[in-house]
């Protein structure tokens with residue numbers, strides 16, 4: 001038995017089924033990424049991580065656990081990583097982005113549940129994702145009904161902590177979210193046995209801010225008329241950012257940015273002359289969901305920005321650094337992880353429309369593809385006001401609903417091609 005199989009076996013995974021996933025992933029990755037010309041050389045690190053996504057990082061997490069560190073699995077951008085890192089914990093994202101896991105999730109969830117939830121539950125119950133097996137504790141949040149109820153199933157045999165997210169943004173809701181952060185701090189301290197001090201929290205704020213800065217730097221390069229990196233590669237980096245060590249990720253992204261900035265100076269573009277620039281907005285694109293980017297870019301356009309949780313929402317807005325008291329640090333976290341997250345779970349959520357319009361201008365997008373996962377009521381309902389606002393602004397938009405399966409790919413491609421043609 002090789003090292004990875006031994007590890008997966010020790011984790012109690014279903015090796016036979018998991019092997020099927022391992023067999024399918026390389027060709028899925030090859031079909032989307034290896035077919036591209038002119039990929040930046042510094043994508044080599046991210047290719048390596050993606051190629052062994054169930055091997056290298058899980059092994060690191062297990063090593064850390066042997067030294068007494070705890071691993072926390074999260075599902076959403078509302079959970080402040082800084083709190084966990086300040087207690088010497090490790091954070092790993094757990095959202096599932098593959099159709100492979102959906103049928104297992106469908107065994108226990110209602111059919112009209114979004115694929116992200118089905119895949120996450122399926123990965124856990126089917127024992128085919130090492131991250132779900134490794135995490136010592138899950139941290140959920142009450143963002144949507146589907147996730148909220150799924151956490152009961154996910155937490156059946158793993159410790160689960162849920163943060164109660166207010167859905168309005170009044171002063172009393174801000175106070176309520178600060179209380180939730182305080183409860184999380186206590187929970188994490190008790191679980192890790194490590195006290196979170198002002199110093200450790202200020203330090204972890206700097207670590208995550210550096211990661212945000214690196215990702216923002218990478219996005220900045222996509223604003224240029226010569227685009228140095230494809231949307232597919234940028235998305236892959238965002239997806240890996242949820243799993244990787246934050247300091248290493250920042251370092252690797254900064255190294256890549258040097259190459260991208262040089263490409264901009266040299267006029268190197270991965271987009272063909274005249275390629276339409278597309279901004280994607282909508283629900284998150286969890287790894288390995290590369291479907292929309294692949295369809296759009298293989299239709300001749302270039303994705304220049306993602307306004308979603310695997311895009312700008314993940315790195316926009318820094319947390320204030322060098323806070324002088326715990327109360328101030330918690331207030332700073334609240335502003336970043338409540339006021340400045342423009343998710344459709346809030347009512348109203350006009351800041352998201354402002355973001356989409358601003359980003360479309362900054363990234364010089366010719367059009368917007370608004371793509372939502374099937375059965376996500378929050379984002380589907382928000383389409384009404386989003387489309388209205390984009391119409392007022394004169395920004396063309398194509399709204400689509402899809403899941404992780406490939407059977408609608410042909411139909412989506414036809415609609416994307418028609419949209420690109422309409423953009424002229």
Ligand code: SF4
Pocket residue numbers: 075076077078143144283284309341343344345
């Ligand atoms: S879209 Fe909203 S609920 Fe979903 S991951 Fe992002 S912030 Fe969380």
Ligand code: SF4
Pocket residue numbers: 114115116117143144145146147283284373375376377378379
């Ligand atoms: S995509 Fe929508 S339904 Fe699915 S987890 Fe996110 S907010 Fe909930």
